[in-house]
Amino acid sequence: MTLEPGQSLADAVSAATAILRDAGVPSPRVDAELLADHLLNVGLGRLRAMMLGDTPAPEGYEALVAERAGRVPLQHITGVAHFRYLTLAVGPGVFIPRPETESVAQLVIDHVKDMPRPRIVDLGTGSGAIAGSIAHEVPGAEVHAVEFSPFAHAWAEKNLAPLGVRLFLGDLRDALPELNATFDVVVSNPPYIPAEAIPNEPEVALHDPPEALYGGGADGMELPTAAAASAARLLRPGGYFVMEHAEVQAQWISAMLARTGTWTGITTHLDLNGKERATSALLADPDRRNERIGE
Numbered sequence: 001m002t003l004e005p006g007q008s009l010a011d012a013v014s015a016a017t018a019i020l021r022d023a024g025v026p027s028p029r030v031d032a033e034l035l036a037d038h039l040l041n042v043g044l045g046r047l048r049a050m051m052l053g054d055t056p057a058p059e060g061y062e063a064l065v066a067e068r069a070g071r072v073p074l075q076h077i078t079g080v081a082h083f084r085y086l087t088l089a090v091g092p093g094v095f096i097p098r099p100e101t102e103s104v105a106q107l108v109i110d111h112v113k114d115m116p117r118p119r120i121v122d123l124g125t126g127s128g129a130i131a132g133s134i135a136h137e138v139p140g141a142e143v144h145a146v147e148f149s150p151f152a153h154a155w156a157e158k159n160l161a162p163l164g165v166r167l168f169l170g171d172l173r174d175a176l177p178e179l180n181a182t183f184d185v186v187v188s189n190p191p192y193i194p195a196e197a198i199p200n201e202p203e204v205a206l207h208d209p210p211e212a213l214y215g216g217g218a219d220g221m222e223l224p225t226a227a228a229a230s231a232a233r234l235l236r237p238g239g240y241f242v243m244e245h246a247e248v249q250a251q252w253i254s255a256m257l258a259r260t261g262t263w264t265g266i267t268t269h270l271d272l273n274g275k276e277r278a279t280s281a282l283l284a285d286p287d288r289r290n291e292r293i294g295e
């Protein structure tokens with residue numbers, strides 16, 4: 001089946017599904033529908049109803065399908081990524097937020113739910129997905145966000161300004177020194193992929209910015225380790241640190257946090273697929289740390 005001018009919407013979506021499947025796109029039917037909806041802007045429910053009748057395919061559909069068959073990320077074509085309750089502007093130069101990161105934002109939201117005015121910072125905010133969701137869902141939260149890449153920072157600015165998040169262009173390793181020991185929560189989804197582990201999917205390997213993927217060092221742990229060190233600097237005693245990581249890194253990260261002697265309550269968290277994809281810890285009170293060292 002091929003895409004042809006004058007085709008019905010239903011036939012065009014079926015043809016597009018076959019083209020995307022042949023190109024190795026992981027969810028060809030949904031992507032074919034979302035591309036049609038990007039042009040028609042009616043919502044998936046109504047689009048599916050329209051496919052029962054003889055609605056014609058929208059103009060420009062073939063070009064979008066060809067782009068997606070070239071493994072350009074769907075979100076770069078539509079210009080948006082959906083994350084929790086937010087619709088974020090995204091495109092070249094910024095990491096596309098992933099569904100599993102929604103659980104990381106949830107951990108923060110759950111942790112601060114009884115605090116009247118929690119102070120939170122998101123290190124390596126990318127599109128602003130985590131920071132923006134917290135600002136949107138936690139009334140009274142004072143949310144800061146740090147991003148190193150000027151390109152990602154530009155996308156974050158667009159997404160976070162309407163939500164009142166304070167965004168800083170800077171390196172998570174030394175950002176916000178004037179705010180040391182003032183935050184209730186530090187959250188981060190830092191780059192963590194090992195240097196040699198180049199992702200298979202072209203959408204990731206060719207379109208996510210390298211500075212968003214590779215954590216530094218053979219094991220990818222340089223930036224996660226730096227994020228933990230910055231969290232220890234930025235948090236008040238008792239403050240909460242939560243970080244996303246790869247499943248295989250869970251044990252290493254727990255051990256790394258334990259080794260510093262700076263953290264208590266180190267906990268590994270499962271994502272929606274039951275994978276160990278995040279770790280949290282509480283910053284120990286310095287006096288108690290000394291006591292423990294003296295024991």
Ligand SMILES: C[S@@+](CC[C@H](N)C(=O)[O-])C[C@H]1O[C@@H](n2cnc3c(N)ncnc32)[C@H](O)[C@@H]1O
Nearest residue numbers: 095097124125126148149171172189190191212
């Ligand atoms: C895996 S992406 C996560 C983006 C976003 N937090 C999310 O979950 O969708 C990591 C982000 O960290 C940023 N980054 C990389 N190195 C950094 C550094 N040294 N300081 C601050 N941000 C950095 C990247 O540009 C990228 O936006």
